[in-house]
Amino acid sequence: MPSSPEAANGADQARAQAIDLLRGRPNPFENLVRPQRPDERFADLHVPALLREPRELLLQIIDTYRLPRYTGACDLPDTRVVIVQGARGAGKTHMLDSLAHRPDGKAQVLVRPGLYDAKVPFEEYLLNHLVNTLLAEDPVQGHKPFADLAAQLTRRLLRLAVRDLGPTDRLFACSPSRRQRLRLLWSGGEALSARFNRFAADLAGNSWGTDFDGLSERHDLPPEFLPKLVEGHVKRHEAGTTALSAVRRLLYEAMAKFTLRGEEDAVNRFLEADYTPEGARPFFRADVVRQQLHALVEACALVQLPVVFAFDNLEGFLAPQNRFDAEVARAFMDNLAQAVDGTRGLLLVLFAEQTLLREVDRNTHQFALDRIRQGVPLHARGPIDRIELKPPVFDEVRQLIAERVDRLLKDFAEKDRLPAGFPYGKAFLDDLAGRRDLELRNKMLRLRDEYSQVIYDRKPPPDPNPPPPPDWGPLLERTWTDSLAAADRRLQGSPVSQLKDLHAGLGKLLQQAGPVELEGWRLAEVQPQVPVGDHPAYGVVTVIDWQPVGDQAGGEPPPAARVGVGILLAGGPGMPRDLRAKFDVFQKKELRVNCLVVLSSRSPDAEDQVAELPAGTRQVWDEVSRRRRAVIRPVTQDDLRWMLAVPEWLDGLQRASDQPVPEPTLRSFIRQRCPSLLQAALPPVPERTAAHAD
């Protein structure tokens, strides 16, 4: 406090100057108030003092999944669930973002599933989201986590493959000419052999990073030699015929091709591969999925990457349209409990509101609660299964004010003469200190409004009573555009890895569009993702029930139709397998599907879609469509983008608005935007199909 009138005068002057300066700058409390949008300027806005204790506790829990040594599955910690609970606006999403931007820079795989479908086996659901996270660009790091993972494991494989080369192998590995070979009959191989020792030493160090081309050039090794070396090493040491061996073999080879040859689709080939060894029966789908998940978690463990599934939008999963769905909640919690029992090495973190959690707990089976409440044991603390986000104490708020305002006054010379808590007055701060139960977001709102008043001399608008009905149009439009852009980015990566999300999106789109009547059919029910057959990557369809409506010209109305819709995305040798996997829908008798619609983006403009199929795929088509009612319909890239965008769009709408968007508004928006997809999902007309039902 100023101790003399001169000092007080100086402080007043500094305050006036600072306010003058701040008038030309944005309100620093605006951003955290904005409801739950991923913020690119997170590092600038984050105040470490806020929620420090729960954040550090959660980071500590995550770090128990970072293994200094890994020899096998027994080293993986048990899968556990940790619930981060707090009231609305307590800072749950901000806390999750702060995990992604962790201050110590340690790496982790943070999977943030945006969708939940109780019909999809949970391990498959986890695998799908883990793969998508690994293959998508990390918003914090700016590149695919899979690239780092693959580079590090490839480097290890290469180093071990070089060490595994016998003394004479090293000579043949260099592909010597005839003349060299003749000379090597006598001796002289020591120099060539020593070259490999130097190469292995360079691979063991970190000086060369992931510059494998530079490394092979430095050691005068042909570039095509490195993938060959890794492939040989993997085939030799991972030669088993079990599902895990087959999965590992293909995964490591895909990593080597991705890293050493830059083959982006090597990962697709791994996901789409037929793991069945020659002459053996196909592996059971659930087994392949389990081993794929294990192989990926193991690969992450080998490079000290904890795998964290953060379910941020639990309200969106369990209470869509603000209506709590007890069945879905029970299924979700049962699945979590089964993951605790059946998998290893995963940390499942739920961010949920207290009220929702109470509701969930009431509807969850005891066996599931027992497993979910096991917690992660921490040194000297015991198992932690819940972390509560409490309203920030006044000290934290003061630090928040200081940090936010300091950033704006970076160049202001008289900064030190400003009073504590500037620009807020004592009365306001005392009042804020007294409101201990006020959640973070509400405190931020008050700070924002008071800041506007003090700095911009602008009073907050009085609360209208009752509030006017919101104009949904701009919000729907803006969220739709954002979601389409995100969907476009996802499609540019690996479309096949998005297959399940495409089906989820198609299902969601049809559910939101319904009840709809089209060409004499009424959309009755939609099951977005139904697993079929043994192929974990391709074997999924959307099942739609259509009821006939209105007067039929021919008199007798057609029977109700249950349509399976499959999306054919694979290319090359995977395409026949992909198509065959769709036809597996007819093998699942309990589904009682009458007809199959295959959506293909291969030649969207072609009249005859069957004629456009490659020979092998057409053979599969001819073989099955003779006996079953099926049709191929074209879909464009726009259609695929819409499918992928819909769930994220609905999620975004829920986050962006405190009240649910009215269903008729959503319905008309979807019908207006995606009419072609509604048409594509209709049952095939018998006369116009390529083949008839038997």
Add this chain to the structure above:
Amino acid sequence: MQTEELVRQTRPVDGLAVSRALQDLLPLSWQITTERGKPVPLSSAGYVLHFGRTYHFRAKAAVEGGPLPDLRLASWPPFVTRRGDTLTVSRHGRPALRALPFAVTRPSGRLGVLKAPYEVFCGDLEVTCTFSDQPKGIELTCPVVVRMRWGLGFVTLVLLGLLFGTLLAFVPRAWHEYMAGSGLAADPVELWISVRDHPLFWLWPLATAAANTALGLTLNVGRLWRRSRELQARYDSRHPRAT
């Protein structure tokens, strides 16, 4: 009827253990050296060894500063014999590597020394390398080739050729003189002088020396070439062409 205790098989390796392709199962480096630790020459047919000498199979730890492996000869060609126990070689007062001594001896037989320059022996030295932290050892296959030193071999071949050529020139003449009943047959020195004075006498020894050297060389190269092809085929089978 007498009962017997069930003999159980050993527990298989954990199926969920980390892939063997990613495990540090091998020593950082391993090679054959002389007794003094000097690396022996490496050819495409294997490490080049010589008869009558003792060598070491030396291996380091799997990781820097890690435990040294236990070495055991699992199989070896007939010309290799084990010499003493495994040694630990220290550097700067710390155990640096493990050495397994062995000697290369000629298989006993008549005319062994005469045959030596024509012969090349090939085989694989298989050493089981076991680290204390691994349940199972790993086999290291080390191809070796035993032959006479090129310099010594060349001299021996020439000398043998010369001797054989000389005999080839001398014996028929002596036989002829003996059959003719000439006095020269009774005096070998006189006979030798008369043979030596013949203008074409040196042609035989020189020709046979050259032919013998060529023969020895061809046999050696042929054997080494075949062995080299065998080893290359083994390498190719382990490292298929990248697809």
